[in-house]
Amino acid sequence: MSILVLAEHHNGQLSDGTAHVVAAATAIGGNVDVLVAGESVQGVAETAATLEGVSRVRVADAAVYAHQLAEPIGDLLVRLADDYTHVLTAASTGGKNALPRLAALKGVNQISEILEVVSADTFKRPIYAGNAIATVQSDDPLKVITVRTTAFDAVARQGSASVEAIESEVTNAVSRFVDEALAQSDRPELGGARIIVSGGRGMGNGENFKLLEGIADKLGAAVGASRAAVDAGFVPNDMQVGQTGKIVAPDLYIAVGISGAIQHLAGMKDSKVIVAINKDDEAPIFQIADYGLVGDLFEILPALEQKL
Amino acid sequence: MKVLVAVKRVIDYNVKIRVKPDHSDVDLTNVKMAMNPFCEIAVEEAVRLKEKGVATEVVAVTVGPKAAQEQLRTALALGADRAIHVETEEVVESLAVAKLLEGVVNEEKPDLVILGKQAIDTDNNQTGQMLAALTGMGQGTFASEIVVEDGEIRVTREIDGGHQTVALKLPAVVTTDLRLNEPRYAKLPDIMKAKKKPLESRTPEALGVAVPAGLKRLKVETPAERKGGVKVGSVDELVDKLKNEAKVL
Numbered sequence: 001m002s003i004l005v006l007a008e009h010h011n012g013q014l015s016d017g018t019a020h021v022v023a024a025a026t027a028i029g030g031n032v033d034v035l036v037a038g039e040s041v042q043g044v045a046e047t048a049a050t051l052e053g054v055s056r057v058r059v060a061d062a063a064v065y066a067h068q069l070a071e072p073i074g075d076l077l078v079r080l081a082d083d084y085t086h087v088l089t090a091a092s093t094g095g096k097n098a099l100p101r102l103a104a105l106k107g108v109n110q111i112s113e114i115l116e117v118v119s120a121d122t123f124k125r126p127i128y129a130g131n132a133i134a135t136v137q138s139d140d141p142l143k144v145i146t147v148r149t150t151a152f153d154a155v156a157r158q159g160s161a162s163v164e165a166i167e168s169e170v171t172n173a174v175s176r177f178v179d180e181a182l183a184q185s186d187r188p189e190l191g192g193a194r195i196i197v198s199g200g201r202g203m204g205n206g207e208n209f210k211l212l213e214g215i216a217d218k219l220g221a222a223v224g225a226s227r228a229a230v231d232a233g234f235v236p237n238d239m240q241v242g243q244t245g246k247i248v249a250p251d252l253y254i255a256v257g258i259s260g261a262i263q264h265l266a267g268m269k270d271s272k273v274i275v276a277i278n279k280d281d282e283a284p285i286f287q288i289a290d291y292g293l294v295g296d297l298f299e300i301l302p303a304l305e306q307k308l
Numbered sequence: 309m310k311v312l313v314a315v316k317r318v319i320d321y322n323v324k325i326r327v328k329p330d331h332s333d334v335d336l337t338n339v340k341m342a343m344n345p346f347c348e349i350a351v352e353e354a355v356r357l358k359e360k361g362v363a364t365e366v367v368a369v370t371v372g373p374k375a376a377q378e379q380l381r382t383a384l385a386l387g388a389d390r391a392i393h394v395e396t397e398e399v400v401e402s403l404a405v406a407k408l409l410e411g412v413v414n415e416e417k418p419d420l421v422i423l424g425k426q427a428i429d430t431d432n433n434q435t436g437q438m439l440a441a442l443t444g445m446g447q448g449t450f451a452s453e454i455v456v457e458d459g460e461i462r463v464t465r466e467i468d469g470g471h472q473t474v475a476l477k478l479p480a481v482v483t484t485d486l487r488l489n490e491p492r493y494a495k496l497p498d499i500m501k502a503k504k505k506p507l508e509s510r511t512p513e514a515l516g517v518a519v520p521a522g523l524k525r526l527k528v529e530t531p532a533e534r535k536g537g538v539k540v541g542s543v544d545e546l547v548d549k550l551k552n553e554a555k556v557l
Contacts, residue, residue: 010469069474070437070447093467096433097449100402104438109403109523112432122526127431128325132334133531137524174446174477178462182470191468195556219557227486237452237487238470243431244486246468252556262324269534273554275546281539290537290554293546303543308557 001030001120004058004080006073006089006098007048009038014047016192017090019154024147025088026053026155027117033058034161035080037073039066049161060166067177068094074101075170081106081142085120091146091247092191099146108140113247115151129243129266149191150249150270183236190239193222195252198241198268201228202257202278202297209235211301212256218308224248224268226258242267257297260285277301309419309456309478311363313354314409315347315383317376318429331527334429343379346424348386349484352491353454354422355387362456363420365389369412371405373397377507384502385494391507392416394515401430401522406438411515413443418479420461425450425483436483446476452487 003025008015018034025032032053036045037060045059058080064072077098081087087102089095091113103110115133116124122137123145190196197212197219209223216223224241225234241248243266253271258264260276260283268274269288276289277300286292293300319325320340328335343351357363368383370376371394380391394408413421426433440447448454448463452471455462456478464473466485494502512519540546550557 067472070440070449074441093450093465097437097447100434100437101441101447103434104403104406104441107403107520109401109520110432110434110438111523112434126531127528128319128334128429129431130531131325132327133529134525135527135529137526139521139524174444174480176475178473178475180467180470180472231487236470237466238468243428244426252550252554263321273550273556274534275550286539287536288534291546291549292537292539293543294539300543304547307543307547 001028001086002084003028003030003032003086003088004084005032005034006077006087006095007034007036007044008090008092008094009036009041009044012040012043014044015090016154016189017092017149018048019051020149020152021088021090021147022051022053023152023155024114024117025086027152028086028120030085031055035060037065037076038068039063045163049163050157050159052155052157052159054159054161057161057163058166059163062169064170064172067180068098069172069175069177070098070101071175072170072172073098074105077102078105079168079170084142086143086145088145088147090149095146099144103144106142106144108142108144109138110144110146111136111138112146113148114145115148129262130269131262148247150247183238187216188220188222190222190224190241190246190248193250195219195221196224196248196250197221197254197256198224198226198258199229199234199256200226200258201232203229203234206234214305215301215308218305226264255285255289256301258285259283260288309363310365310367310416311354311357312367312369312413312416312418312421313350313383313388314421314423314435315351315368315370315379316344316424316427317341317370317372317379318344318427321345321428327528327530331529333525333528341375343382344424344427346426346484346486348491349486349488350422350424351383351386351388352489353484356489357456358387367392367416367418369394369409371396371400371408380507381502382494384505385499386492390505393507393509395509395511396519400519402432402434402438404519404522405435406442407517407520408512408515409439410442411517412510413439415515420479421481423481423483425485436481440481446480448474448476448480448482450485451482452485454482
């Protein structure tokens with residue numbers, strides 16, 4: 001088995017998700033290489049080389065890979081894929097964007113968002129918004145896989161892989177980067193946070209999210225939101241937790257003013273401990289919450305912040 | 309320009325699914341089916357492009373069993389001009405669908421193909437990207453805004469951490485995110501009119517596409533049930549439980 005992991009990175013930093021994908025690769029077994037593609041990514045490559053279990057980091061450093069547009073990354077992967085039996089990446093927006101191109105160009109099926117490695121060709125993955133788990137087997141010569149990062153523990157940073165440059169460069173005549181607007185936040189990233197405090201429609205407006213931020217600051221937590229809160233314009237959409245937003249699995253998930261639609265549960269029901277704060281004691285969220293508190297969030301939240 | 313929009317028939321998103329006792333699949337007998345929500349957004353966007361005078365023709369396409377023609381009629385009632393049904397009785401997943409859509413693209417030569425970003429049954433999030441790769445088109449996935457100008461399309465994409473805008477040469481493939489638009493409801497007169505709109509059937513053979521085998525589904529099971537816990541009476545009790553019982557604070 002020979003496995004290639006496509007690394008994710010932003011602003012010269014390796015994304016935390018990559019260490020989880022390497023863990024999934026290690027579970028398959030065999031030789032694990034990491035590919036870092038981008039512009040001015042030597043630092044990212046050096047960080048990737050410290051991930052335990054990685055034997056070699058391959059670096060494609062060129063302007064065409066800047067912003068990691070799917071078309072050139074897909075073409076690069078196609079050129080490298082013949083050396084590998086498996087190509088893996090995180091089921092992030094970046095991974096979901098690029099990897100199916102590799103699968104299609106090699107004429108193989110992609111296995112999306114695996115939760116578990118059963119064997120080198122058999123994997124478990126969620127379907128129907130996580131309401132069923134399918135065990136699937138691939139007979140394809142190349143396994144193209146995205147990994148649900150919250151389902152695998154990150155590998156340690158104590159490796160020392162070699163770093164090699166890839167000279168081969170592709171061209172991209174069909175797409176062009178225009179601009180990017182990223183939400184600014186000092187809090188931990190939603191995907192990797194140990195504690196998440198999330199608000200729903202019950203928050204009433206965007207201003208009231210400050211009540212959650214006070215608690216998040218005391219706990220070192222990230223702030224999330226339900227789709228209802230995002231659609232109502234309370235908060236930006238990158239805070240959305242759910243089937244169509246981010247999938248999270250923190251130690252503690254505090255759902256405030258969230259009813260618990262299946263779409264939202266799909267994104268957080270693997271959290272270790274779930275707390276629900278809601279004034280409606282019939283809300284579905286209470287059916288999965290370990291601790292429920294029925295009451296007015298505008299009274300509960302300030303009291304909670306004070307107690308922490 | 310001509311817009312091709314792909315739709316899928318799936319279980320209605322409000323239905324609580326049941327896994328078959330033999331663990332072969334999810335039970336779909338006598339279950340309410342509907343158009344995939346992301347596909348509804350794709351149809352809406354195509355129709356809006358026509359209303360703005362950007363698109364001249366909107367062609368809806370689906371791949372699936374005979375019953376999927378119901379979803380094509382829905383697309384026609386929402387404003388598509390005509391429909392193509394690629395008939396397959398077997399269950400097909402993303403790679404096969406992308407290859408069949410490639411066959412339709414080769415025949416229809418659309419300037420823009422719009423798909424949903426994912427189907428809510430398989431949750432694959434692959435078909436649009438695969439179609440773009442097979443046809444050599446650029447892709448604008450997870451679109452929350454699109455603007456067609458000067459022979460290219462600008463797509464604002466929802467990415468982890470915010471938004472990104474890319475410009476794609478036409479023809480291109482776009483997949484829709486939930487925030488792209490709010491789909492309209494079909495009115496009764498439009499539903500009646502849709503019955504008279506052309507709906508053409510095609511087979512994989514007629515498209516010259518060899519349908520590739522999919523992944524083997526060995527087992528489908530219900531995820532471990534999460535049990536509800538306790539209700540606490542006060543903030544003090546909650547903090548105490550989190551500290552001393554759950555030990556997460």
